[in-house]
Amino acid sequence: MNFLLGILAFAIVYTFSGISRETKNVSILEVATSSPAQVAGIIVGDVVRQVDKVTISSVGEFTKAIDAKKGKRVTLLIERTINEKTEEKKISLIPRENPPEDEGSLGVVISNFEVYYPPVWQRPFLGIYYGVKEAIYWGGMVLSGFVKIFTDLFAGHAPKDLAGPVGIFAITSQAAKVGILALINFVGILSINLGVVNILPFPALDGGRLLFVLIEKVFGRKVVPKVEAIIHTVGMGILILALLVVTFSDIRRLITAGSLSGFIDSMVK
Secondary structure (H helix, E strand, O other), X not given: OHHHHHHHHHHHHHHHHOEEEEEEEEEEEEEOXXXXXXXXXXXXXXXXXXXXXXXXXXXXXXXXXXXOOOOOOEEEEEEEEEOOEEEEEEEEEOOOOOOOOOOOOOOEEEEEXXXXXXXXXXXXXXXXXXXXXXXXXXXXXXXXXXHHHHHHHHOOOOOOOOOOHHHHHHHHHHHHHHOHHHHHHHHHHHHHHHHHHHOOOOOOOHHHHHHHHXXXXXXXXXXXXXXXXXXXXXXXHHHHHHHHHHHHHHHHHHHHHOOHHHHHHHHHO
């Protein structure tokens, strides 16, 4: 049910917010202040068609072409649409060899993805399809996260990016401020997370109970009920202790941060 709820949440988000798809249009999403791109007159919404007569149809091709021209003058052929009128322009500029941190040679953010809005009758079906893909993606992310946590623990490092009830409340509050779709999307992520956790072969969880069923199947006899009960009780005790530790850590971080937004920023860092 956790996975089904996650799929439903993602399906709703895709149905109403559109579907991201790859195109051959490399578009300018942001232009940094005082960057070569801004000085040359490139604006948000421009589509790069060529770099020195080399046709560009992907982000990789654009990056490769610009990197090869660092410190040298290069001519971009761009396509610009204003008031539903499209025209081509040639813009000459010099990519920086040593750009500021978090900026590229030209000072632009680019993408070759667009948001696609299929016909209304198709949206629920496509929403479910992409919802399943999203659920699989987040399931993999959660599993890899657990692998990293256990790897860090064995290496003697305490995991710093875990969140308990306090952290979940903080993130939920911030998602609600963004909008209903952001909140539904977070509910989907949280539900997939809970589904993965619950199926882990750990005592007291559904996965732990499933493990005992498999043991009974392999050995052909039931595990002594008292032994199973003790193991599940110990497992539940460990889970409660872990929850208390994480909650205490959340409260301490919240007090240190002084606000929910500051608390979330500390989690990201």
